[in-house]
Amino acid sequence: MNRPLLETMDLSKHFGGLKALHKVSISIYPGEILGLLGPNGAGKTVCFNLISGTYRPTGGTIRFEGARTDGLSPQRIAAGGIGRTFQIVKPFGSLSVLENVLVARGISRYGSFLRMWRGWKAPSEREKAMRVLERVGLTDLANRKARLLPLGNLRRLEIARALIVGKKLLLLDESFSGLRHEEIDNLESLIRNIRESGVTILLIEHNMRVAMGLCDRIVILDHGQIIAEGDPASIQENEKVIEAYLGRKGTEHAS
Amino acid sequence: MSSYLITVATLIAIYAIVVCGLNVIVGFAGQISLGHAAFFGIGAYASAILTTKAALSFWTALPLVILVSAFIGLLLGLPSLRVRDDFLAITTIGINFIVEAVFLYIPFFGGALGIGGIPRVFLFGTRMRGTGFFVLCMVFLALVILVSWWFTRCWGGLACFALREDEEAAASMGISPMRFKLLAFVLGTAMAGLGGALYAHYMRFISATDFSFPLSISFLGMIVLGGMGTLWGPVLGAVLLGVLPELFRPLVDYRILFYTLILLLMIRFQPGGLLGEGSVARRVFSLRLLGGKS
Numbered sequence: 108m109n110r111p112l113l114e115t116m117d118l119s120k121h122f123g124g125l126k127a128l129h130k131v132s133i134s135i136y137p138g139e140i141l142g143l144l145g146p147n148g149a150g151k152t153v154c155f156n157l158i159s160g161t162y163r164p165t166g167g168t169i170r171f172e173g174a175r176t177d178g179l180s181p182q183r184i185a186a187g188g189i190g191r192t193f194q195i196v197k198p199f200g201s202l203s204v205l206e207n208v209l210v211a212r213g214i215s216r217y218g219s220f221l222r223m224w225r226g227w228k229a230p231s232e233r234e235k236a237m238r239v240l241e242r243v244g245l246t247d248l249a250n251r252k253a254r255l256l257p258l259g260n261l262r263r264l265e266i267a268r269a270l271i272v273g274k275k276l277l278l279l280d281e282s283f284s285g286l287r288h289e290e291i292d293n294l295e296s297l298i299r300n301i302r303e304s305g306v307t308i309l310l311i312e313h314n315m316r317v318a319m320g321l322c323d324r325i326v327i328l329d330h331g332q333i334i335a336e337g338d339p340a341s342i343q344e345n346e347k348v349i350e351a352y353l354g355r356k357g358t359e360h361a362s
Numbered sequence: 363m364s365s366y367l368i369t370v371a372t373l374i375a376i377y378a379i380v381v382c383g384l385n386v387i388v389g390f391a392g393q394i395s396l397g398h399a400a401f402f403g404i405g406a407y408a409s410a411i412l413t414t415k416a417a418l419s420f421w422t423a424l425p426l427v428i429l430v431s432a433f434i435g436l437l438l439g440l441p442s443l444r445v446r447d448d449f450l451a452i453t454t455i456g457i458n459f460i461v462e463a464v465f466l467y468i469p470f471f472g473g474a475l476g477i478g479g480i481p482r483v484f485l486f487g488t489r490m491r492g493t494g495f496f497v498l499c500m501v502f503l504a505l506v507i508l509v510s511w512w513f514t515r516c517w518g519g520l521a522c523f524a525l526r527e528d529e530e531a532a533a534s535m536g537i538s539p540m541r542f543k544l545l546a547f548v549l550g551t552a553m554a555g556l557g558g559a560l561y562a563h564y565m566r567f568i569s570a571t572d573f574s575f576p577l578s579i580s581f582l583g584m585i586v587l588g589g590m591g592t593l594w595g596p597v598l599g600a601v602l603l604g605v606l607p608e609l610f611r612p613l614v615d616y617r618i619l620f621y622t623l624i625l626l627l628m629i630r631f632q633p634g635g636l637l638g639e640g641s642v643a644r645r646v647f648s649l650r651l652l653g654g655k656s
Binding site: 159160161180181182185186190191193197198199200201202206209210211213214215216217218222223224225226227228268269272 | 512517524528537
């Protein structure tokens with residue numbers, strides 16, 4: 108197999124005595140869709156926050172294209188080509204949908220004290236941003252204030268922003284949650300389309316059906332540790348996974 | 363124009379310059395500051411000292427004054443901007459009191475006596491006073507508005523808007539929160555410094571109490587009234603809160619009560635300020651001029 112695009116090695120995050128993530132090693136290979144699944148509180152979002160730099164790991168390493176990224180700030184990691192969405196959407200509410208996308212387009216300017224003084228209202232910028240909106244199907248709402256959008260559109264907007272930043276790797280945190288059926292179908296084809304354009308995707312998902320259909324490989328987390336890993340079919344058969352989700356067979360469980 | 367009107371107008375123009383600076387910090391970058399009068403004071407004292415003790419002219423001192431204000435803004439912003447929201451508000455109040463105390467208790471700054479004998483401004487050999495000085499202030503105000511306008515259109519400004527809306531999301535788009543908060547803070551304090559210099563040379567006598575905490579509150583009030591984060595809001599706010607006390611001089615004892623009433627009414631009926639998003643003024647304006655679409 109070729110070299111992983113992103114590789115975590117014994118990655119741990121402890122909050123005091125709580126081991127939110129403990130010695131997790133995941134490899135994501137170029138061009139694949141890797142699903143990160145697990146029950147609530149399994150450490151999925153913590154894992155995302157470590158990869159994107161929001162948290163610093165307690166132990167272990169993260170390598171992106173072979174270089175260490177653990178301990179780097181979120182803005183540095185974003186500049187390296189990793190885009191992310193948020194489980195609880197974080198739109199720039201009082202900016203328009205188009206401006207939200209433009210913020211992401213500025214990523215190559217924010218690091219330079221010279222380039223940050225150039226104007227962002229140029230028609231060429233607008234055009235490029237519109238093209239991204241077209242891809243996620245939000246062109247009609249380009250001038251609407253982001254805070255007025257319903258959840259489904261906000262999730263698309265977040266993907267549009269993350270898509271610009273994440274030229275190499277896209278982290279999608281429960282992008283399907285709270286969506287209606289037809290929205291789910293649309294988003295599924297959008298994600299496939301993104302992958303075909305050469306972007307590697309790591310996604311957190313609760314909806315088993317969606318994850319099974321979309322992912323090439325799945326990693327299951329429970330209590331901060333990997334309990335299973337493999338292609339969707341083998342995951343479905345895995346005893347430990349069924350146990351983590353549904354409880355132990357043959358024993359009485361109050362929960 | 364009578365000299366009384368000129369005086370009121372000049373002070374309003376100076377306040378508008380300072381409040382435009384505060385608007386960059388609070389309105390554009392979303393970082394609350396309740397100590398803006400401190401930087402107004404730093405500009406005033408820097409210019410007063412450079413022109414009296416170092417005997418520089420106003421024009422030679424001005425670039426230095428702006429640099430000094432920006433630099434002190436950078437030094438004080440670096441630790442303060444590490445905290446957010448209420449904590450930042452309290453920290454900036456602290457800055458205001460400390461700066462005022464430094465002016466008041468360190469003999470170099472004239473102590474309780476303040477600094478007097480600040481020279482007038484000369485331009486092309488003419489002494490600037492009355493209308494002349496007012497026009498000068500208006501030119502500087504226009505400059506400050508131009509800089510603010512440019513800031514809203516450059517990538518650095520857009521980064522600040524994003525930070526104001528959501529810091530974590532902004533960081534995930536390559537925006538360093540600290541860098542851009544500092545950028546806004548330094549730009550804002552530099553504008554306050556410019557206003558301070560004009561104030562010092564207009565009053566020709568300054569003392570620490572000119573730059574105390576209540577003035578910071580008034581500055582913030584002007585922004586809230588006019589429209590936070592808008593280009594012209596700070597100017598409108600400065601004009602209204604500058605003119606009202608003059609119109610209602612007999613009510614001077616109730617001024618604070620009156621301010622409070624205005625602020626409460628604004629929060630209830632026009633939370634975005636008079637020129638802010640969804641305000642009556644903006645709706646009427648956009649209907650008239652843009653054919654109903656903003």
